[in-house]
Amino acid sequence: MTSRRTVVAGLATTALTATTGCIGFLTGQEALTFAAEPAAVEASAAENAGYSSDGPRTESVERSFTVAGQERQVVAENEINTYEKSLDLGFFEAKLGVFTVISTPAVEIAGQTLNPIGDYSNQQLVNLVQSQYEGLSDVREVSTQTITAQGTQTEVTKYAAKATVSGQQVDVYIHVTKYRDGEDFIVAVGVYPQQLGGEEENVLSMMRAIQHPV
Known part of the structure; x- marks a missing residue:
């Protein structure tokens, strides 16, 4: 003992x-460093949905903030876990199903949350996704629903968009949600072809099965 x-x-x-x-x-x-706890989808839920991950990765982001009138450096260590699924559209097959869960530290200093993700709406998050990935365009909101993840009610917004994959243009749906768990914000994004409508429930089931920390 x-x-x-x-x-x-x-x-x-x-x-x-x-x-x-x-x-x-x-x-x-x-610099002051904040490290997020890793997040993942419960293994059986990912397997039942047909998705697999090659393991989490850490990405560090450094930002400057003004504290007490002086500029200071903050490093945020984000944990990213991406799951993929090969889908056959008839004319070609590729890893078209993608589900990503990100944990990012709130970065609280003197009672102030400095991580801008905390104030981001789902629309701002999907805009961020679009800015990071070439070939994603014509993003528009379709619907919104509320699910429970880790005991927290969170809003999931569904968007329609066009994606270019291996030179082919594919109509896709994007599901985005965000909530806070402990000292971290959790962001989950699922993307899949529109013609595979049954994939929506797989994405939602994985959102409901997020674990943090793991």
Whole structure:
């Protein structure tokens, strides 16, 4: 059994490390780093939907913020888990089903949440997706519904769009949702061809099966 003294010593060490980091940040000597806990889809839910992942990856983003009138650097370590599914449209087959779950730290300093994702609407999120991927165009909202993920009610917005895959233009649906769990924001995006309407329930089932942290 861990002794009470060991627990107290561990807490003291953690507090000292955190304080040291904040002092370095406030004096401008170093960047303050926030790391998200990884998120994933429960394994059986992904398997039942026919999706597979090659494992999570970490992407770091560095931003400047003004704190107490002075510019400081913040590093946010985001965790990204992408699942793919090969789909046959008759004229060609490719990994057209894509589901991505992202956990990104809230980045709270002095009670202020600095991560802009916290204020993003689903429309802003899908605009961000469109800006990051070439060949995605004509994005327009179709419908909205509410689901429960990790015990939290979250709004899922469905968009219609056109995507270019392997030189072929494909009409697709995009589902986007976002919610907060603990110290992180969770963003989930699912994309699939419109002619495979049954894929919508697979995407929604994976959203409902998100786990964080894993």
